[in-house]
Amino acid sequence: MSDSLDPGGTPVSPPRGRWRWGGRHARLAGGLTGVVLAIALTGFILAAWHASTDGAKTADSPVPAAWARPVVDADSLGQRSGVQVTRVAVTGGGGLVDLRFTVVDPELANTLHDEDTPPAVVDEQTGLVVHELLMNHSHTGVYKTGVTYYLVFENPGNWIHRGGRVSVLLGNAQVEHVAVR
Numbered sequence: 001m002s003d004s005l006d007p008g009g010t011p012v013s014p015p016r017g018r019w020r021w022g023g024r025h026a027r028l029a030g031g032l033t034g035v036v037l038a039i040a041l042t043g044f045i046l047a048a049w050h051a052s053t054d055g056a057k058t059a060d061s062p063v064p065a066a067w068a069r070p071v072v073d074a075d076s077l078g079q080r081s082g083v084q085v086t087r088v089a090v091t092g093g094g095g096l097v098d099l100r101f102t103v104v105d106p107e108l109a110n111t112l113h114d115e116d117t118p119p120a121v122v123d124e125q126t127g128l129v130v131h132e133l134l135m136n137h138s139h140t141g142v143y144k145t146g147v148t149y150y151l152v153f154e155n156p157g158n159w160i161h162r163g164g165r166v167s168v169l170l171g172n173a174q175v176e177h178v179a180v181r
Contacts (some may be wrong), residue, residue, distance in 0.1 A: 103149065
């Protein structure tokens, strides 16, 4: 700590019990404040992220709990929902998801548009549920065995992309890890 000189040239010490907020102390206090704020902000962001995803997905499934249905393999989907998924592809410059399925049991296939279990595609990386059908299109009429039908979903933000994996929700079942073309 340096002493200053009085008008007569005699060294004078600063008064005791008072802080002198010179450059070094101010920089130290500012740096510590910045570190504390950065830690607090990081903690807040992590807590908010955890709260927003906590319980949103089941432990084994990428599908949000509100949309989850019994998981079946691709072969068992026909027994449960009356259809087999033949293709999931991104079309329309990335703005659409084209889901193709072949009917194996027309009676079970009628449940595809049930209000309690609407058709959807879930991106497995993000958990984003794509369920809005393009122009609200849905099949009307009787399904026929062996015929391939389609559903075209809007793909907002191009979240689902070629090479990704999705869960397909049809009727009261879901098939996971379907490759997107």
